[in-house]
Amino acid sequence: MRLRKKYWARPELEASHIVRTDQYDHKGNWSEEFKNKNDIHLELGCGKGSFIAEKSRQNDNINFVGIDLKDEVLVFALRKVIEVRAVKAEQNINVRLMPLNIMFIDDVFAKDEISRIYINFCNPWPKERHNKRRLTHTKFLTNYKKFLKVGSEVWFKTDDTGLFEDSIEYFKQCGFEILFLTYDLHKSGFEENVITEYEAKFASIGKKAMFLRAKLNKEN
Template identity: 40%
Template sequence: MRQRNKPWADDFLKENSHFVIPDPSENKNRWREVFGNNNPIHLEIGTGKGQFLAGMAEQFPEVNFIGIEVAKSIAVTAAQKLMQSDQDNILLINENAERLREIFAENEISVIYLNFSDPWPKNRHEKRRLTFRTFLEQYKDVLQPSGELVLKTDNRGLFEYSLVSFSEFGIVLKEVNLDLHRSEDPENVMTEYETKFSAKGQVIYRCRAQFS
């Protein structure tokens, strides 16, 4: 569903620049300094309304979480929710994921989450999919050698496409789960979409991958 435009979004982001980082490229290779600790950094690309980040930050206080969201109105909604959670291990970035190399240094990220990304089903939009090879190249650069890429989706087409894309790129598949909720993973934190879709009985797919 399309988010309504928020004419006050720019003012909100400026007033909360301590939380939604205004020029993230300035912090390249110094994100741990921004957080004030040496904890590992996990990145969610496409933050949505922030439910996943809030849950993960609470469950794993020893990890720093950064959410990147390109849509300003959604980033504002997420910021409002996450600031209410009162977790000090979350930051947001209102940016395009195409700029990851400008924002993060090599090996700066431990885990990347792709949660319910836009499947871009038309062939002519393949390059926009977050598991297309140009994005995978960026993930490989910013992830640590042992870092993980975690994909969750309800879209079987995107899931199958991603598995092929990972394989062609030489990525090692550590987990391929065709019905996540049936496996009852106690550490799984649901997104807004996941909560909605699973309530309707839709299957949720998850893949954990690692660059070789």
């Protein structure tokens, strides 16, 4: 569905301390942006922000960066983070949000800056000619390895079986070890799951979420 343009969204984003529209200026210096040396976790396609907001609330000792392409979506993520964190000043929130085309992500982070990546219900791009657009495709995984620490993980959730099974092979081809895998996340006993807006909607009609944790075991 095409989003209607919200001309007020960009000014609201630019007025916020936790939104970075100068994202390319922070490569190699994200610890300075957060003013600490805590691990940084990255969500690719943060949507309206319920996942990253809750992760932030649960983990004060971790920094979070959320990326989405559209201002019209990211502005709601900003509001959700502020609502969930409910702190007196945005400067105290361990989240940064960025409007960004993920194709350019390796221009934003330097080697070893990211300790975990979350990919939640990305576009499955089911047609074979479109497979390289998948955020778990080897093309993207190769880029992530440029800034993901060795020994760190990618956590991936989807409701698309074809994408899930192909992604298992993508991870293996790129030197990742599958640590955990389930075709029914909500019945798997995995206790660290944070439910996204999309996930809640489809769980309510009995649709299953598939999930894996993949660990990067070697350099490029």
